[in-house]
Structure formats: C-alpha cells, structure tokens
Amino acid sequence: MNSAMSGKTNLILLLVLGLLLAGLVSRNGDIPLMALPLVFYLAAGLLTMPGGVRLRARREMTSRRIGAGQAAAMRVVVTNEGPHLPRLEILDELPEGVEVEDGLRTERAALPGGRDLELNYSLRAGRGHYSWRTLQVTASDPFGLFETRLELNAPGTVHILPPQSAVKGLRLRPRQTRPTAGPHLSRRSGLGTDFFGLREYHPGDSLRRIAWRMSGRHPGSFYSKQFEQEEMADIGLVLDARAAVNLELGGRQLLDYSVQAASNLAAGFLNAGDRVSLLILGRKVTRVFPGTGRRQNLAIQEALAGCRPGEKVSFETLKYLPVKLFPSRSTLVVVSPLRREDLKPLSRLCAAGYQVIVISPDPVAFSTGTGGWQPSETLGARAAALERRLLQWQARQHGIRVIPWRVDQPIQKVLRSGVWMQP
Amino acid sequence: MKTITLPGNVLFWGSLAAALACLAAGYWLAGMGWGGVIALSLLAGWITGRRFRWSWLPGTFLTVFTAAAAGGLLLGVSFHWMAAGLVTALAAYELGADKAGLEANAVFRNRFQVRRAALLGLVVLFGLLAAEAGTFLNFTIPFGGLGLAALAVLYGLVKLFGVIKSN
Numbered sequence: 001m002n003s004a005m006s007g008k009t010n011l012i013l014l015l016v017l018g019l020l021l022a023g024l025v026s027r028n029g030d031i032p033l034m035a036l037p038l039v040f041y042l043a044a045g046l047l048t049m050p051g052g053v054r055l056r057a058r059r060e061m062t063s064r065r066i067g068a069g070q071a072a073a074m075r076v077v078v079t080n081e082g083p084h085l086p087r088l089e090i091l092d093e094l095p096e097g098v099e100v101e102d103g104l105r106t107e108r109a110a111l112p113g114g115r116d117l118e119l120n121y122s123l124r125a126g127r128g129h130y131s132w133r134t135l136q137v138t139a140s141d142p143f144g145l146f147e148t149r150l151e152l153n154a155p156g157t158v159h160i161l162p163p164q165s166a167v168k169g170l171r172l173r174p175r176q177t178r179p180t181a182g183p184h185l186s187r188r189s190g191l192g193t194d195f196f197g198l199r200e201y202h203p204g205d206s207l208r209r210i211a212w213r214m215s216g217r218h219p220g221s222f223y224s225k226q227f228e229q230e231e232m233a234d235i236g237l238v239l240d241a242r243a244a245v246n247l248e249l250g251g252r253q254l255l256d257y258s259v260q261a262a263s264n265l266a267a268g269f270l271n272a273g274d275r276v277s278l279l280i281l282g283r284k285v286t287r288v289f290p291g292t293g294r295r296q297n298l299a300i301q302e303a304l305a306g307c308r309p310g311e312k313v314s315f316e317t318l319k320y321l322p323v324k325l326f327p328s329r330s331t332l333v334v335v336s337p338l339r340r341e342d343l344k345p346l347s348r349l350c351a352a353g354y355q356v357i358v359i360s361p362d363p364v365a366f367s368t369g370t371g372g373w374q375p376s377e378t379l380g381a382r383a384a385a386l387e388r389r390l391l392q393w394q395a396r397q398h399g400i401r402v403i404p405w406r407v408d409q410p411i412q413k414v415l416r417s418g419v420w421m422q423p
Numbered sequence: 424m425k426t427i428t429l430p431g432n433v434l435f436w437g438s439l440a441a442a443l444a445c446l447a448a449g450y451w452l453a454g455m456g457w458g459g460v461i462a463l464s465l466l467a468g469w470i471t472g473r474r475f476r477w478s479w480l481p482g483t484f485l486t487v488f489t490a491a492a493a494g495g496l497l498l499g500v501s502f503h504w505m506a507a508g509l510v511t512a513l514a515a516y517e518l519g520a521d522k523a524g525l526e527a528n529a530v531f532r533n534r535f536q537v538r539r540a541a542l543l544g545l546v547v548l549f550g551l552l553a554a555e556a557g558t559f560l561n562f563t564i565p566f567g568g569l570g571l572a573a574l575a576v577l578y579g580l581v582k583l584f585g586v587i588k589s590n
Contacts, residue, residue: 008520010583011482015489017580022493024573030502031493033557037510037550041517044546087535110535142539143517 009045009145012038045145053139054082057152059132065159065298068127071101072158076119076135078111085111087144090119091136092154098125110142125160127259129306132156161301162259167268167412174233175355176329182232182273190229197226234277234290235269236326236354237262237300238318240336241282243309247363254366257407258335259304261359264411265333266300277325278303281317283310287325315345331355337363338391338402347398357401359414364388365406434540435518439469442488442512449495449504458500461491469519481520488512506554510547517543 005013016035023031055078062073076092092105103121111117134151177186189196198211201222214223239262247254262278269276270292278288278300286303288296326332332354336342350356364384368377377385392402405414443462450458465484472480489512492505518540 005586008482010586011485013583014580015486017576017583019489019493020576021573021580024569024576026497027569028496030496030505030558033502033554034489034492034496034506034509036553036557037506037513037547040550040553041513041546044542048542086538108535110538142535142542144520 004147004149006140006144006147008143009042012042012145016042041143042145045141045143048086048141049146050083050085050139050141050148052082053085053148053150055079055088055137055139055150055152056081057135057137057154059135059154059156061156061158064157065161065302067161068163069124071122071124072160073122074120074156076154078117078119078135078137078152080111080113080115080117083113085139086142087140088117089138089140089144090117092119092121092132093134093136094123095130095132097128098123098130123158125158127160127162127256127305127307129302130158130160159302159305161305162256162263164260164263164267164301165412166271167264167415168271172233172235172331174235174331175353177231177233178275180232180275182230184231184233184274186229186231188229188231189226192227192230194228194230195225196228198223199226200224232274232292234327234330235274236290236330236332237266237276237278238332238334238336239278239280239282239304239307240315240334241280241307241309242313243311245337245339245363246309247366249367253309254337254361254363254407255307255309257361257366258337259307261361261405261411262335263301263304265335265359265415266304267297268415270294270297270300276300279321279325280304280307281310281313281315283308283313285313285317289325290327315342318345318349321349326354329353329355331357334358335361337361338388338395340391343391343395343398343400346395346400350399356399357403358395359403359405359411360388360392361405361407362388365408369408435515438511438515438518439466442508442515445504445508445511446488446491446495449500449508452504453495453498453500455498455500458491458495465491473519481516484519485512485516502558503555506551510551510554513550514543514547 016038019035019038020032023029057076057078060075060077066072074092076090078088078090080088087108088111089108090106094100094105101122101124103119105119105121107117107119109117133153133155135154137150137152138147139150140147172184174184177184181191185192185194189199198214201210201215201224205224209224211223211225215221239258241255241258245254266276266278273292275290275292276296277290278286280286280303286307288299288303290296291299332349334346334356336358338358338360346356346358364381368381388404392404395402403414405411443466446465447459447462450456450461465487469480469484471477472484489509492509492512495505496502
C-alpha cells in the first residue's frame with residue numbers, strides 16, 4: 001500500500017505558495033487572499049480522504065482455454081471490506097499481445113463498504129499463454145488529491161490454443177504396436193475384423209468363428225477363423241521451432257503453419273485411438289509424455305500454444321531422447337522445414353529402430369508463392385527449390401520418409417494421399 | 424453502456440464560461456480590454472486540448488489563470504472579479520480533469536459524480552466567502568515578520584519540490 005499526494009495536490013500547493021510569495025514580494029495583501037479557495041480545496045480533500053482501505057479482488061474468466069480467433073470474457077470484481085470509499089479507480093493492466101475487444105479495463109466510482117465494483121471486458125490475442133497477477137487500485141478523496149495506491153492480488157491465466165481440425169482417415173502402418181486395443185493392424189491374431197488365418201478349434205471358441213467350409217473339408221475336426229489384432233501405436237510428434245528454419249513474411253510465420261499441422265496431427269492420431277507424445281524444439285524444449293484421449297489433446301494444445309522460435313537449439317538434442325517420451329521402435333512424425341545438417345540425427349533415429357516420417361513445410365513456396373518451379377522465378381528461388389528436392393531425396397536414401405508440404409494447401413489434403421502406407 | 428452527457432458537461436462548460444467571463448470583465452472594467460484576449464486564448468486552448476486529449480491541459484489552464492488573476496490584481500483589477508474568476512476556474516479544472524466523462528450505468532458512478540459536484544460546490548462557495556471576508560481584515564505585518572513568512576514559504580517550496588522529485 002502506498003499513500004501519496006497526487007500530482008494535482010502538488011500543483012495546488014505550488015499555486016498556493018506561489019501566490020503567498022507573490023503577495024509578500026509585491027506587498028499586496030489581496031494576492032495571498034486568492035490562495036484561500038485553493039486551501040479550502042486541499043482541506044476538503046484531506047478531510048474526505050478515506051482511512052483504513054481494505055479491498056479484495058478476484059478474477060473470473062468464461063474459460064481458461066480459448067481457440068485462436070475467439071474472444072475471451074474477463075470479469076474482475078473488487079470487494080470493499082472496509083469503510084465507504086468516495087473515489088476508487090481500478091485499472092487492469094494487460095499482458096503484452098492482448099487487446100481489449102469490447103468493454104473497459106478501467107473504472108472509477110464511489111464504493112460503499114461491503115459492496116462490489118466490477119470490470120467486464122472481452123479480450124483477443126494470438127496463440128500463447130497470458131497471465132495476470134495483480135490489479136492496480138487507487139483509493140482517494142472525491143477530488144483525487146490524496147491517494148492510496150494498492151496492488152490487489154488477482155491472478156488469472158488464459159491459454160490461447162492454436163486452431164485445430166482433426167485429420168480424419170490417416171492411414172499409417174506403424175512398425176510396432178502396443179498390446180492395447182487401437183486402430184492399427186498388428187500382424188498378430190486376436191480381436192479384430194480383418195481376416196488373419198485359420199487354426200484348429202479350441203474348446204471355448206465362439207461358434208460364430210468356426211470356418212465351416214474348412215471344417216467341412218476335414219470331417220472330424222473343426223477350424224476357427226483368426227482375425228488380426230487391432231492395436232494402438234506410439235506416435236511421437238517432434239515440432240521443429242528453431243529460429244534458423246523459421247521464416248517471417250508480412251506478419252505470417254512458417255512456424256505457425258507447422259504448429260497448426262502438429263495440432264491437427266495430434267488430434268487425428270488421438271481421435272483414432274493412438275498414444276501420442278510431443279517434443280518441441282524451440283525457445284525452450286517442451287515435452288509432453290505419451291497419453292491418450294481428450295486430456296492428452298488438451299495438454300498437447302497447451303504446449304503448442306506456448307511455442308516460440310528458439311535460437312540455441314539443434315536436432316542434436318534428439319540424441320538424448322528419453323525412451324519414456326518416445327518408446328523404442330515407435331513412429332516419429334517430425335514437422336520441420338529440414339536442413340542439410342538435420343539428416344545425420346534423423347538417420348541415427350532410423351538406425352535406432354524408429355520409423356521416421358518428416359512433414360516438411362516448404363520455405364521456398366512460402367516465400368515465393370510458387371515453390372520456385374515457375375520459369376518466371378528468380379534463379380535463386382529455382383536453385384533453392386532444387387536444393388530442397390535433393391535434400392528430400394537424400395533423406396529417403398537414409399530411410400526417412402519425407403512428405404513435402406506447400407503451406408498454402410491444407411495439411412489434410414497431403415496426409416490423405418496415402419503416402420503413409422509403407423511400413 | 425448507457426451514456427449520460429448532462430449535467431456534468433453543463434457544469435463544466437458553465438464553470439469555464441463563468442471563469443473566463445469574470446477575468447475578461449475584471450480587466451475590461453479596469454480599462455484593459457486585452458483581458459478579453461487572454462480569456463479567449465484560454466478558451467481556444469481548452470477546446471483544442473480537449474480535442475487532442477492533452478492530459479496536461481487542466482493543470483496548465485489553472486496555472487495560467489492564477490497567474491493572470493494575480494497579475495490583474497497587481498495592475499489594479501478589482502479583487503472581487505479575480506476571486507470569483509479563480510474559484511470558478513478551480514471548479515472548471517476539477518470537472519475538466521475527469522477524462523472519462525460521464526458514462527453511467529451503475530448507481531455507484533452516479534453517486535460518485537453527484538457527491539463530487541456537491542462537495543466542489545461547497546468548496547467554491549466557502550472559498551469565495553473566505554476570500555471576500557479577508558478583504559475586511561486590515562493589519563500591518565512588520566518587516567521582520569514578512570521576512571520570516573517569506574522564509575517559511577521558501578522552505579515550503581523546497582520541501583514540495585523534494586516531494587515532487589521523490590514521487
């Protein structure tokens with residue numbers, strides 16, 4: 001709490017002293033009399049100044065997690081637990097990047113004891129995490145001459161999540177599956193719908209599974225149909241948020257497309273029933289350990305919301321992948337524009353048994369709009385496009401499946417084209 | 424949000440008009456017509472400042488008005504006009520310093536504006552009465568007393584500047 005004279009008080013005191021000095025210097029008795037109304041003004045402020053300010057604040061939001069482009073409603077309530085306050089001003093400072101869409105984030109009113117004063121406004125922001133800690137409050141006399149300034153504790157956090165549209169119909173053949181029911185054929189017999197083979201009938205087998213044709217050809221014995229077990233796979237998403245591969249043009253960033261692709265992929269895999277984990281190589285290395293379901297989707301969305309380009313990070317970090325994050329022989333989907341020096345760490349992952357798939361946003365297409373293949377493009381753009389194609393070919397030689405992606409096309413179109421089929 | 428544009432705006436413009444009218448009338452009655460020029464300049468400055476939302480406008484207005492009023496007294500302008508002008512200028516300063524205007528949809532806000540206006544009215548009235556009553560007092564201060572008073576005022580100014588600097 002900080003009690004002080006406001007700037008208005010300082011001005012009035014200056015004028016009073018100035019008039020007194022002018023009167024003394026000029027020996028004119030009327031000039032100091034002019035200071036009397038100003039003194040009465042100060043005295044009125046001093047007499048009506050509130051004592052014992054006791055306030056409490058709380059912050060309420062409609063939802064802590066908002067989709068990008070949506071407005072979030074904020075409500076701040078200040079309760080007066082002390083005596084009547086003739087003048088109360090509240091100001092809610094906004095974190096950087098947040099804008100008020102509707103309403104006011106400042107209020108001035110009188111507040112009797114035991115009553116509430118509210119701020120209601122809606123805000124809008126880009127992808128990210130935004131936190132509020134305190135509320136600036138100033139209690140004073142009705143003229144604002146003698147102020148008591150406080151910072152009330154009013155914490156709150158909003159996560160603006162990236163836009164998400166779950167990719168449907170993803171056809172992936174993982175090398176290894178988990179012994180839990182899921183969407184992928186496991187090359188083992190068990191519960192499923194795809195015919196796998198025949199075996200001799202065992203007591204307890206369902207009569208509906210008996211292969212009558214085979215049994216008919218072998219009198220005296222029965223055969224049961226086997227179906228291929230459908231199991232879940234471990235999918236590891238790796239998002240490359242290095243500043244070195246990020247391009248920024250006209251307010252758009254290549255990273256934003258990568259984030260949206262990772263978000264859509266995570267939703268698609270989780271909706272299909274897989275277990276998904278996430279690693280972000282950006283300003284800070286963020287890990288989301290494997291999980292399933294809606295809760296895991298929210299955790300991944302929150303991690304992606306806070307993703308920012310990082311300077312001091314490289315793919316060499318992938319050397320130290322904990323098995324808990326990406327289980328052995330799982331499928332790794334890397335969203336990265338790719339650079340030449342990235343081939344070595346990715347090849348190491350292939351050699352370690354991981355199935356590596358790279359979805360590569362095309363920076364040349366992002367910057368030129370055409371991908372560098374038009375005759376009208378500059379020589380530099382065409383050379384860059386050729387270099388990318390060579391890099392992708394080299395990656396395929398190392399066993400890395402690369403899916404080039406022009407970011408002006410929806411990721412769903414690329415992913416539904418069936419390029420995942422090869423195990 | 425429901426907006427009320429009266430009576431706060433009426434009070435403010437009324438106070439401002441009264442202050443400038445008192446200043447101009449006092450100077451004119453003393454044979455100095457250029458007092459009206461000062462008043463018109465202050466009015467133009469205020470209108471421009473509100474248009475461009477100059478936050479320093481109210482304080483500057485009050486300072487210039489006080490200087491004009493004190494200067495007028497030195498030049499022989501009637502004390503009654505200058506005192507009346509100064510108290511109404513003080514009211515205009517207080518009402519004009521409220522940047523938010525009068526937007527109201529809650530009881531608290533109306534109550535705050537009404538009580539503030541009422542208290543300001545009392546300050547203006549009693550301030551003017553006290554100033555007028557002072558004109559009936561006649562006493563002589565010896566030179567030593569004047570010197571001590573001047574030193575006290577100077578000391579107050581130094582302390583005030585120290586407070587402003589620390590704030």
